Amino acid sequence: MSSRKRCLPGDNGNGEQVGPLPACKQVRAPSNGHVAALILARGGSKGIPLKNIKMLAGVPLLGWVVRSALDSEMFESVWVSTDHDEIEKVAKSWGAKVHRRSAEVSRDASTSLETIQEFVRLNPEIEVICNIQATSPCLHPFHLQKALKKITEEGFDSVFSVVRRHHFRWQEVKDRSGEMTKPLNLDPANRPRRQDWDGELCENGSFYFTKRDQVKAGMLQGGKVAYYEMLPEYSVDIDVDIDWPVAEQRVRRYGYFGRAMPEVVRLMFCNVSGCLTDGRVFLSVSGEEMVSVNTRDTEGIRMLQREDIEVVLLTSDLDPVTKSLEDKLAKRTGCQVIQVGEEPLNVLKPMVEQKKLEWKDVAYMGKEEQDVNCLNLAGLSAVPKDTPPVAITAAKYICHNSSGMGAMREFAEHILLQKEKAKAKMDQDRIDRCNF
Structure with a gap:
């Protein structure tokens, strides 16, 4: 060849x-x-x-x-x-x-x-x-x-x-016999069972x-x-x-x-800013800055954890609001929370290698230009609906939901569907073996 x-x-x-x-x-x-x-x-x-x-x-x-x-x-x-x-x-x-x-x-x-x-x-x-x-x-x-x-x-x-x-x-029969239809592939007096x-x-x-x-x-x-x-x-x-x-x-x-589509994801990285949060910052009367995290998204994280998929949350040293949430996020979700800079890949690549995984075994959710390399490398990658075009073109899955509005939960469900897809692939292989 x-x-x-x-x-x-x-x-x-x-x-x-x-x-x-x-x-x-x-x-x-x-x-x-x-x-x-x-x-x-x-x-x-x-x-x-x-x-x-x-x-x-x-x-x-x-x-x-x-x-x-x-x-x-x-x-x-x-x-x-x-x-x-x-x-x-x-x-x-x-x-x-x-x-x-x-x-x-x-x-x-x-x-x-x-x-x-x-x-x-x-x-x-x-x-x-x-x-x-x-x-x-x-x-x-x-x-x-x-x-x-x-x-x-x-x-x-x-x-x-x-x-x-x-x-x-x-x-369909259209003549003067009075018959409206006639069977094409069965004997009405001897209808077979589906399994037969x-x-x-x-x-x-x-x-x-x-x-x-x-x-x-x-x-x-x-x-x-x-x-x-x-x-x-x-x-x-x-x-x-x-x-x-x-x-x-x-x-x-x-x-x-x-x-690089994996049959089973082993590890997931999720950027907190723009994925778990919606980008808004609330100011209290006393001057405190606050962000909100949707309970649907935290349940999505738990869904993955119940399937033995490790979830790691990413905060940016460029975003002091999400950085200050690290302890609270770790306690609420049970996830490891780590800081990344302008190029998350520099921090995450050694981590993937240390866990003896390949990037095809990894899922990644991000939203900004700095996420592009990780979105491209990951076996499964997703962005929320309200993502800039530069990141959309690198993702394999674009969520229907927006940032902080259930996008993480949606992606978690998508990841878990891959197990069903793997089963369907096995069934197709069985058909192929029978026909060859």
């Missing part, structure tokens, strides 16, 4: 991190030619205007699948096909290349196949193309890795994603791997065809407004949040 390096923003090309964004990734090209990912993102969506760049759980919808495609390390190039300037800007910011599609394939009546054929015609070096649906935010890199092996190692010409459904289907029926495989639209020759022949599923089964938890599609809140809840539980 040949390989090359893709240098993303935040890396100087020598493996040295110079900013908050991901470092270089080693991309392995399958032996049978250039494999490319193509995400179709037209600007004229009728159901939800510009839905491809609408924020979902703190990330543009498009960003979820671009991140998974890049982190799979299975593609020599990852592209977004669009006709819209704002979508192009978002796609590039997430590390994708951009194919500006022609007006002929940007109409309401244009098909996905027509757009893919145009792309393949303009990029003759591509031998295998993976059309990834932008509206499938629960797609993970391992889905793409295992599906592509069916082409590169097992000799299939096309592979598409499916989900297993246990739905009894009926067909394998169900049916339904396309979930997440991705379609196809060799170049099949696309030129006008097919996304042709030649020797295979399917890749995904669990229902990962089979999310967004079409109309009512799908959005359901998808947001699902992606928070089952979405892919980055390469």
Whole structure:
């Protein structure tokens, strides 16, 4: 297998991190030619205007699948096909290349196949193309890795994603017989129990791997065809407004949040100023300065502690108000409270090493520019809703709640959900073993 390096923003090309964004990734090209990912993102969506760049759980919808495609390390190039300037800007910011599609394939009546054929015609070096649906935010890199092996190692010409459904289907009848419907996949006189029926495989639209020759022949599923089964938890599609809140809840539980995503967090750092407090300082008549801490947030800390996750609170020597709270916070929460300066990483890095942990085992919550390096390094990182853009771009999770208003509790719940996600991953691995 040949390989090359893709240098993303935040890396100087020598493996040295110079900013908050991901470092270089080693991309392995399958032996049978250039494999490319193509995400179709037209600007004229009728159901939800510009839905491809609408924020979902703190990330543009498009960003979820671009991140998974890049982190799979299975593609020599990852592209977004669009006709819209704002979508192009978002796609590039997430590390994708951009194919500006022609007006002929940007109409309401244009098909996905027509757009893919145009792309393949303009990029003759591509031998295998993976059309990834932008509206499938629960797609993970391992889905793409295992599906592509069916082409590169097992000799299939096309592979598409499916989900297993246990739905009894009926067909509407419109004739003079008087019948309204007829069964399609069952005998009404002998209805099977769910556990006695394998169900049916339904396309979930997440991705379609196809060799170049099949696309030129006008097919996304042709030649020797295979399917890749995904669990229902990962089979999310967004079409109309009512799908959005359901998808947001699902992606928070089952979405892919980055390469260093831990299955279990061992240690969490939380900045007191701007995370546990809301930034306001109250002055008493006698001149005392006071801040408030939300009981929901302190309960979030206890939730983590009950799961044997150590929580360390950070105060700044630049903020005398939170510094004066150290003893009270330690007593109220049972947490170690330490001071950090303008670069918290200088203090926290030796601490992580002393505990014999890696940063992928660490969660970090911050809000300001000085938190950026830690937000980027941590396996799980979050910022409150009211965070400046410089820190938002470094975080893997953006809370719905603001500083001092339950953001810490929300992030604690998100951390604990990763255990459930690990179980779902084990179930998906079981399906993969059965299908290979």
